[in-house]
Amino acid sequence: MLGQMMQQPLLVSSLLVHAERHHGEREIVSRRVEGDLHRTTYRELAARSRRLANALTKLGVQRSERVATLAWNGYRHMELYFAVSGMGAVLHTLNPRLHPEQLLYIAEHAEDQALFFDLTFLPLVAAVAGRLQKVRHWVALCARAHLPADAAKIPGLLCYEDLIDAHHDRFDWPEFDENSASSLCYTSGTTGNPKGVLYSHRSTLLHTYAAALPDALNCSATDSILPVVPMFHVNAWGLPYVGCMTGAKLVFPGPALDGKSLYELFESEQVTLSAGVPTVWQGLLAYVQGNGLKFSSMRRTVIGGSACPPAMLRAFGEGLGVHVLHAWGMTETSPLGTTCAFKAAHAGLDKDGRYALMAKQGRAIFGVDMKVVDDAGQELPFGSEQQGELLVRGPWVIESYFKDVGGSPLRSDAAGRGWFPTGDVATIDADGYMHITDRSKDVIKSGGEWIGSIDLENIAMAHPAVAMAACIGVPHPKWDERPLLVVVKKPGAEVTRDELLASFGGKIAKWWLPDDVVFVDAIPLGATGKMQKNKLREQFRDYQLPSA
């Protein structure tokens, strides 16, 4: 027997309709590539999204076809989010930080029919345009007056504002199966070709509800949200959708992600909540601390993508009064899986206890379930403190990659059937708080035991002279692998190998102590701002450890 409530599909367009209708006056502020600060509202954004949907229809974009973007965080990118998904096509956000060859592979694999790009990426687009035969339309995200002379290199280049102006703002968002694809984002795996994760309208809407909950991102109409996390990276963790659902003000930083630009935007737009990966906050923290500044409105920031070093938690919390909410997720999980919101039982924790808890990635948001399993696939009970691979499942977790590349990513063994193996190594404590100890491929295997590289990096990062630290396993004749610490010093700061190793005293088991330290000028970062330890391992493959 079926219930007798209205059947309404969960569609991305409904978010925009709600925002226009119930939060029409709320602002969306964008730092543009053109250099200025642009202000619009949900009402205007909705009208322009409908114009864009008419334009895309006129250009011949069909239901389910992919429309690609190469763009910073901004209102035009957001219009593409809603126009493309809303009309039933699939928004494909390309990551401009990828190597051009990878971009070519991805755009071809996705069969992108149109590509919308910010002017920043004109050289990149000019370089690849001739090799992307399937792309029928190239659109520069600007007004015609801003088109540079060399734009003529791209035959038939269209101008976004012309497109918008040429169409009226009446468009009825179609109704269709909520399981239809809405957007596509490729993972930048460290080995092999990137693989596409194809989100549905249903998965996006459910993720949006869950993301806005008080113990997740806790977003309300009174918030002013600045997503530093790019809209080309897992849909900016869902924040453009959360904005529409809640009526929060959205502040988009465009290409200006340096500490000074971000700080000024936080202040001028009275931002209350931000979100990004740890590496983007380094510059902001340095600028704010270096100039003795404070935040007048920012109270919370969400950090995920990589583990947030405890030193950064304290720098924000104790130094600046900004509570860091540690979160965990992946492209394959839309991305939110866990957030480190406190439980009532934690009310009595002292400061050190609170920070120790905040360093964990947190507990499952309702919708996602998780477990940690041993090598045999058996679940390790919560509170066992044993580390194992983290498995997750839920209605916004991947079932299979786009075009089924690589076969089913899910576990097929009896114990893990139907679960997605994250590739993360983690523990789960008795309260259900998950703590990532490593990526499974980054784990250092010493004498048959695992050493978690993240703990070692966090201790190194706490040293005042250290700007960035990576710990990798290098081959060792007796122990198979031993940890090597690779460190970037802060500008002008000094620290010796022995001083740094001495700072580990009493904080870890003795056999976890890195065998050596090397100082480098830079650690390679991937397209999503994560340290590329595979490159470091390659670089230090033949490194002679003193103990070897």
Add this chain to the structure above:
Amino acid sequence: MLGQMMQQPLLVSSLLVHAERHHGEREIVSRRVEGDLHRTTYRELAARSRRLANALTKLGVQRSERVATLAWNGYRHMELYFAVSGMGAVLHTLNPRLHPEQLLYIAEHAEDQALFFDLTFLPLVAAVAGRLQKVRHWVALCARAHLPADAAKIPGLLCYEDLIDAHHDRFDWPEFDENSASSLCYTSGTTGNPKGVLYSHRSTLLHTYAAALPDALNCSATDSILPVVPMFHVNAWGLPYVGCMTGAKLVFPGPALDGKSLYELFESEQVTLSAGVPTVWQGLLAYVQGNGLKFSSMRRTVIGGSACPPAMLRAFGEGLGVHVLHAWGMTETSPLGTTCAFKAAHAGLDKDGRYALMAKQGRAIFGVDMKVVDDAGQELPFGSEQQGELLVRGPWVIESYFKDVGGSPLRSDAAGRGWFPTGDVATIDADGYMHITDRSKDVIKSGGEWIGSIDLENIAMAHPAVAMAACIGVPHPKWDERPLLVVVKKPGAEVTRDELLASFGGKIAKWWLPDDVVFVDAIPLGATGKMQKNKLREQFRDYQLPSA
């Protein structure tokens, strides 16, 4: 093209699984009919729910069959919520405040197979049991030791704790279509037979996500929630489900709803959030104010079901530091439709401005859309200040009544097709805040114009001598109807007709002023605590107004 995320149905059982797994230690505290305060946890509740599901299976309860309850708010009732819906049967919550003849009608119409009841209702059950042939199992919600001697009047009566004890706690919640029926609640209409609203697992889960959002009930794991609103009334506004989703502590008051009992429970369990209809708060406010008490932990309460008088908003807010969140909903809307959460634009309001806003029922929660239409069915624009009938739609709004009684409740005219007409008369302001001015059947029609009875009642309620006020239209030879104010004075308080009418001065248009005042000992309340104005209209049908 479909997205490639996991297909997981939205099921009520997943709420319990989440609560057990991620909030297993969190408490559920219940004042029992037995008189004591009972403490359990989500972990224990989940295990007992599985035992109960085994017991129901053994009793022969099949998928989709209705299992009825006649019970107060408590942990056993909550176990029924999850065991019955979780196994795929339908939880039917009967309202014990209904007349026995209505109860009989409802239980027969629903074809209830089993009835679980608190001992409070033994006399009621004993009176109707012989006439309910389809009910195969009668279960008293207690331990055998608490069964009174006269329980033997009900042949084959089972004892709940025996049932639980006799079965093991291993039960795999089945997976099925999320559109399956999960629970059933009858509306107690003022005319005609009650009609059933049949919720689905999908509608329940989506409503739960929306209800927990920061601008809705704003529930987190650190909350301690006491639902005064009964679990037999639209699933206690969804709070048992919200508890599981968020890991909030739940505090159930059982049958003890007097001011003293409630206050003591608020304090002893450090309740942070409560919810109920305006009439239940009268007793609590009188007790707290009369004894010069304060709340040490309670900061918010949700008031809905009927319009909350502005005087009550201020009594809670100014006197006790408890923020009242005004909300609107109906049995047909699961129930949450709107909540009166502020927007950023309201930050500059002064105190009077804030209270004026808080007196509105609020703005649409994402998922529900609403509009106000004129007599011709045309939408009145937001901000027009014109009143009209409120229409709503959304995935947790009714499509049709159980067994399609009364035909489709939805509008069939072109302008309103697919919308549910609420029977409420309302305005919507420019910011999207809806304000109920009346029930359409309670509107007073004077000289072709509408007079909203709620505004008049609110003014009367603000007088210190008034405990309760109802304003009804009575026949008038010239104007068709004119308003008559029916008032219950506070114990020991005095006020005259003329004094009371004088208090309306300057607050309303002159032609809205009630023509007369009658003082009565009591105003009849319906089964959900709302004033039964139809009975008052009947009673005063021949009342001679001085102007007539």
